[in-house]
Amino acid sequence: MTRQAARVGLIAPFIAVLFAAALGALALQRYSAERHRATATAFVTHLAQWYAEQGPAGSQALARDSRVRFAAIATRTQAGAYPYLHDLRFTAHTVDARAGEALWPILEDDRAVALAVTRSGVTHLPNGAWRAAVRAPGSDGERSVAVIETQPLSPIAVPWWGLAASCLAAFALWLDVVRRWPGRGAAPLLAAALSAGAILTPLGMRLLAVDATEVGTTLGSADLRGAALMLAAAVAAPLTLLGVLAARRGSGPSPHRWAYAYIAPAMVGLGVLVVVPFIFGVVMSFHERAGGDWRWVGASHYVDILAATGRRLWEPMSFYFTLAVTVLWTLVNVALHASIGLALALLLARPTLRFKAVYRVLLIVPWAVPSYITALVWKGMFNQQYGLVNHLLGVLGLAPVSWFASFWAAFAANVTTNTWLGFPFMLVVSLGALQSIPADLYEAAEVDGATRWQQFRHITLPLLRPALVPALLLGSVWTFNMFNVIYLVSGGQPGHATDILVTEAYRLAFEQDRYGYAAAWSVLIFVVLLAWGFVTRRAGEDDEPSPAAGGGAH
Amino acid sequence: MIRRVAHALALLGAALGGLGACAPDARPADPRREVVLWHSYRGAERDTLESLAAQFERGRTDLRVRLLPVPYDALPDKLTAAVPRGNGPDLFVFAHDRVGDWADAELLEPLGLRVAPRDADRFARATLDALSHGDELWGLPLAFKCLALYRNTGLAPEAPATTNALIAAAGVARSRDASVWGVAWELDSLYFHAPWLHGFGGAVYAGDADAPAFDSPAGARSVDFVRSLVSARALVPPEPTSALTTSLFRDGKLAFVVSGPWFRGELEGVSGWAVSPLPVVSETGRAAAPFLGVEAVLVSRRAREKDAAFELARFLTDDAAATMRFAEAGQLVANVSVHATSDFQADAFARAFAQQVEHTVPLSNRPHMRRVWTPVKDALGAAIVRGEDAATALGRAAQAVRP
Numbered sequence: 001m002t003r004q005a006a007r008v009g010l011i012a013p014f015i016a017v018l019f020a021a022a023l024g025a026l027a028l029q030r031y032s033a034e035r036h037r038a039t040a041t042a043f044v045t046h047l048a049q050w051y052a053e054q055g056p057a058g059s060q061a062l063a064r065d066s067r068v069r070f071a072a073i074a075t076r077t078q079a080g081a082y083p084y085l086h087d088l089r090f091t092a093h094t095v096d097a098r099a100g101e102a103l104w105p106i107l108e109d110d111r112a113v114a115l116a117v118t119r120s121g122v123t124h125l126p127n128g129a130w131r132a133a134v135r136a137p138g139s140d141g142e143r144s145v146a147v148i149e150t151q152p153l154s155p156i157a158v159p160w161w162g163l164a165a166s167c168l169a170a171f172a173l174w175l176d177v178v179r180r181w182p183g184r185g186a187a188p189l190l191a192a193a194l195s196a197g198a199i200l201t202p203l204g205m206r207l208l209a210v211d212a213t214e215v216g217t218t219l220g221s222a223d224l225r226g227a228a229l230m231l232a233a234a235v236a237a238p239l240t241l242l243g244v245l246a247a248r249r250g251s252g253p254s255p256h257r258w259a260y261a262y263i264a265p266a267m268v269g270l271g272v273l274v275v276v277p278f279i280f281g282v283v284m285s286f287h288e289r290a291g292g293d294w295r296w297v298g299a300s301h302y303v304d305i306l307a308a309t310g311r312r313l314w315e316p317m318s319f320y321f322t323l324a325v326t327v328l329w330t331l332v333n334v335a336l337h338a339s340i341g342l343a344l345a346l347l348l349a350r351p352t353l354r355f356k357a358v359y360r361v362l363l364i365v366p367w368a369v370p371s372y373i374t375a376l377v378w379k380g381m382f383n384q385q386y387g388l389v390n391h392l393l394g395v396l397g398l399a400p401v402s403w404f405a406s407f408w409a410a411f412a413a414n415v416t417t418n419t420w421l422g423f424p425f426m427l428v429v430s431l432g433a434l435q436s437i438p439a440d441l442y443e444a445a446e447v448d449g450a451t452r453w454q455q456f457r458h459i460t461l462p463l464l465r466p467a468l469v470p471a472l473l474l475g476s477v478w479t480f481n482m483f484n485v486i487y488l489v490s491g492g493q494p495g496h497a498t499d500i501l502v503t504e505a506y507r508l509a510f511e512q513d514r515y516g517y518a519a520a521w522s523v524l525i526f527v528v529l530l531a532w533g534f535v536t537r538r539a540g541e542d543d544e545p546s547p548a549a550g551g552g553a554h
Numbered sequence: 555m556i557r558r559v560a561h562a563l564a565l566l567g568a569a570l571g572g573l574g575a576c577a578p579d580a581r582p583a584d585p586r587r588e589v590v591l592w593h594s595y596r597g598a599e600r601d602t603l604e605s606l607a608a609q610f611e612r613g614r615t616d617l618r619v620r621l622l623p624v625p626y627d628a629l630p631d632k633l634t635a636a637v638p639r640g641n642g643p644d645l646f647v648f649a650h651d652r653v654g655d656w657a658d659a660e661l662l663e664p665l666g667l668r669v670a671p672r673d674a675d676r677f678a679r680a681t682l683d684a685l686s687h688g689d690e691l692w693g694l695p696l697a698f699k700c701l702a703l704y705r706n707t708g709l710a711p712e713a714p715a716t717t718n719a720l721i722a723a724a725g726v727a728r729s730r731d732a733s734v735w736g737v738a739w740e741l742d743s744l745y746f747h748a749p750w751l752h753g754f755g756g757a758v759y760a761g762d763a764d765a766p767a768f769d770s771p772a773g774a775r776s777v778d779f780v781r782s783l784v785s786a787r788a789l790v791p792p793e794p795t796s797a798l799t800t801s802l803f804r805d806g807k808l809a810f811v812v813s814g815p816w817f818r819g820e821l822e823g824v825s826g827w828a829v830s831p832l833p834v835v836s837e838t839g840r841a842a843a844p845f846l847g848v849e850a851v852l853v854s855r856r857a858r859e860k861d862a863a864f865e866l867a868r869f870l871t872d873d874a875a876a877t878m879r880f881a882e883a884g885q886l887v888a889n890v891s892v893h894a895t896s897d898f899q900a901d902a903f904a905r906a907f908a909q910q911v912e913h914t915v916p917l918s919n920r921p922h923m924r925r926v927w928t929p930v931k932d933a934l935g936a937a938i939v940r941g942e943d944a945a946t947a948l949g950r951a952a953q954a955v956r957p
Contacts, residue, residue, distance in 0.1 A: 080671025084686035088667055310954070384792045402792070405940060494940060495932050513924040 041122045044132040044148055047071070052136040052146035056091060062148075069129060072147045076135070088145070285520035289513075301520035316496040317504065319524065326480060326500040329414070333479045334472055336419045341426025342464075346456075348427075349434040360431075367424035375488035378417040382489070404493040411490075411498050418485045422478075426471060433467035434460070473536045480529065501525045586618045589862045591851075592633075592646035594626035599883040603870075606878065610869050617862055637661045637856050644857035645867055647696065650848040653919040654687045663853040666691045668864050676873060678908075681888035684848040684916035693850035694871040695888035696879070701739075701749060701814050701844035702910045703832050709734060709809040713830030717753075717779070717842070720810065720833050724789045727809035736789030738799045739812035741780065742935035744768075744927055745845060746812060750776040752915050753835035753842035764922040768930060769945065769952035775837070777937045777944035784938060803827075815886055815907060829906040831913065846914035848888065880904070922957065929954040 051058045051071050062071040072090050079085040122132045131149040288297045303309070308318040315321055344363060348356060366374065381388040382403040390400035404410045437460065445455050481502050486492065492499035492507070499507070505525065509518035595603050600623065607619040622643065624632060629648060636642035638661070656662045669691060674682055681695035703720075705713065709727040714720035724736025739746040744758075751757070756772035759765065767773075784790045791802060800820045802808040811817065812832070821827060832842040851867045853860065869875060876889040880898060886907050892898055893908045917923070933951035936942040 079666075080674065082671060082674055082682070082691070084666050084689050084691040085669055085671055085674060086666050380797075383795075383798065386798065404793070493935070495936055507928060511924075511928045513921070 048132040048134040337422040345430035592643040644863035693852040699847040718836040737810035738794040749842035769948040774944040841913040845917040
């Protein structure tokens with residue numbers, strides 16, 4: 001082990017600790033923001049309720065409370081014949097607690113306040129104060145509204161800037177170490193940057209008057225457990241990465257240390273575009289949205305999905321039924337794509353065939369047309385009354401089929417469309433591989449008296465395998481998630497029976513607005529594909545005589 | 555070299571930290587305050603909005619309006635992302651059906667105190683009702699959309715007043731020529747089924763609670779009625795998608811179509827058609843009442859220029875602007891005084907929809923409504939297209955959406 005590797009071994013845990021500390025600070029901030037919000041809301045609501053019950057008599061008492069900036073009572077009456085239009089008249093108000101003089105702007109500017117409190121509820125103001133409005137029932141549609149606004153209740157700053165500074169500093173430190181300048185020159189500067197970030201952060205937040213409780217609450221008023229889960233995932237990911245990195249570096253000096261700097265932008269991109277949304281999705285799957293807020297529901301979405309709550313285990317829209325349809329859909333499609341593609345490739349590979357280029361172009365056309373256009377065209381062709389397919393059946397003397405009324409007909413329509421879309425890929429792959437098989441193998445086989453079938457079975461197929469297996473695996477993943485065809489051709493008809501897992505997830509989220517449930521559903525799809533990935537990885541490796549051929553399987 | 559990179563990064567970090575303390579308020583150099591409006595208008599509607607905005611600016615030295623077109627499908631997501639962070643528009647134009655959702659999520663500014671009853675009187679009552687949620691008003695109506703009855707005047711010269719008249723006229727057209735169909739709409743869509751649901755005395759919700767009520771006996775009767783048109787009377791073409799309906803109607807192979815104002819765009823170059831309000835349901839004597847959709851201007855809760863935003867909203871919805879929006883963009887505006895003008899009355903198309911507005915049910919703007927569409931679609935498909943028992947199918951859908 002070189003000195004450098006040892007140094008990296010030392011520094012990697014340091015960076016990990018830095019990351020963990022930064023994320024910990026974030027979680028702590030979020031936790032305290034939540035607590036602050038809860039306490040302040042309870043406090044200001046309590047005061048407003050008290051005031052609403054006391055009426056104007058409570059004004060003096062409130063004026064003496066140093067936490068209250070002002071309090072007012074207004075009467076709200078319905079305006080005209082519209083239950084949702086109203087007038088508001090202020091009947092009492094406190095005085096400024098500190099200056100002891102009549103506060104207002106409130107009466108001159110009552111409309112601004114009144115508008116803010118026209119709905120009951122608690123608002124957090126940008127300056128850190130809290131304002132509550134409570135309605136008390138009155139006579140004849142008249143209702144009084146009590147309004148309380150507190151003095152600013154110290155907002156909690158979010159260490160965003162500090163966090164950014166820390167991360168950059170950590171990265172710089174890491175680069176510095178790799179380049180064998182531990183602490184020299186850079187270190188004091190880094191320390192300065194870190195402390196500047198830490199000091200300026202709360203100050204900056206204060207000056208910008210950013211609403212502390214609204215920054216960082218990516219999931220609205222999310223629960224602590226959700227925050228903890230996110231934190232665990234966020235810590236685990238860089239730690240794993242660093243662990244891998246440290247292990248690699250520990251095993252010997254790497255000549256590629258620059259490579260890490262080069263891939264860093266891509267890693268950041270991957271993190272922002274893949275890792276973060278993924279973590280977000282996982283967290284979301286433990287929540288449910290209710291009235292604009294996210295509520296923690298634990299694993300209940302998973303339980304509902306896996307136990308098929310509310311429906312039979314084996315009917316459309318249950319996870320198991322949909323999974324079975326998806327698997328069947330994948331198998332049938334891949335089998336058809338491969339066999340048709342291979343058969344056509346064998347025909348096209350015949351050396352005696354004329355106009356080969358023309359056929360090749362024509363056969364690739366289905367692939368060149370955008371899949372949703374193809375899908376819509378096929379959907380039209382499957383129309384019961386006016387579609388081409390039923391028209392052709394009529395010419396053959398067969399009865400027209402209502403393609404989307406029964407499961408098998410709709411499934412067949414989907415499969416037909418996707419086969420049309422899918423075989424050209426297999427054709428191209430097989431054709432390329434076929435052309436790389438040396439002709440002398442066939443000549444030798446002919447000399448030995450092998451039949452055509454024996455040649456195909458013992459020469460063509462084994463030599464196609466390295467190219468075909470990765471293509472099949474790739475095709476299976478594409479088909480598994482083939483959203484366009486299912487959504488546009490059958491649209492899940494009849495009654496969601498032909499929906500596959502991804503189209504169902506889409507419906508759950510964007511048609512039924514059940515984001516949490518759909519997120520859990522998507523996580524389960526991920527698990528299924530992960531399992532499939534492990535299985536196929538094996539298959540890909542078994543079949544890897546050359547690195548190029550196995551590449552597609554990973 | 556790499557040390558320099560490291561130093562530069564560290565400096566950047568420090569600068570970022572410092573930036574927080576001294577970032578200047580980013581405001582445009584133009585001394586006028588800016589009101590930002592997001593909309594998804596195109597073509598004539600966009601031009602009209604632009605000239606109205608220019609009119610609003612005229613005579614005001616302190617305000618300018620910035621219009622930002624945003625694709626309709628992208629607008630809700632952009633809003634929910636931007637407004638809570640204070641980055642959204644001051645006001646925007648959108649359909650009313652998300653109002654409940656957005657009001658609960660505190661994206662919208664309540665207008666109940668700002669709108670005086672006499673200002674409210676200028677709108678058709680239903681269009682304003684559609685914008686209320688929890689005894690508060692959340693927007694001002696610009697235009698409305700609902701379904702009405704299109705007919706081929708060659709096949710059906712008279713507008714049917716009742717469903718029996720509709721069935722008779724459709725039957726006559728069909729009996730004259732077997733390739734002609736009687737009537738069509740998207741059978742399995744709740745939006746298109748709503749007129750019959752309401753006409754038979756049903757409703758989507760029982761009251762303010764999110765409890766579904768469409769599985770009532772009235773709901774089942776409405777489904778049975780539609781099924782009789784499809785199976786027993788064979789008046790409806792199979793699989794009546796909007797594309798098929800359009801092409802049949804254009805080719806003169808369809809006597810009646812239930813559709814909305816957007817259908818006129820499909821009929822360019824086609825003559826011999828007319829629009830009338832939907833008929834009265836003969837069994838109940840109630841008018842078939844479609845859902846009412848309202849295009850509204852909504853003020854953001856986090857608007858920087860709330861007063862100016864409201865002023866602009868009121869300007870865009872007042873009678874003069876509405877007259878212009880109707881005349882130049884053909885909008886079916888919500889202002890009753892415009893409905894009374896001779897230009898409007900001379901336009902048979904607009905008149906029919908204005909009559910239909912009197913018999914509509916505002917599409918519920920509560921968040922829960924979005925969960926209803928798909929289960930009801932499945933139930934209608936099962937009952938009308940595949941012949942399942944209506945009460946069972948609707949009951950299953952109600953079970954699925956019960957909170």
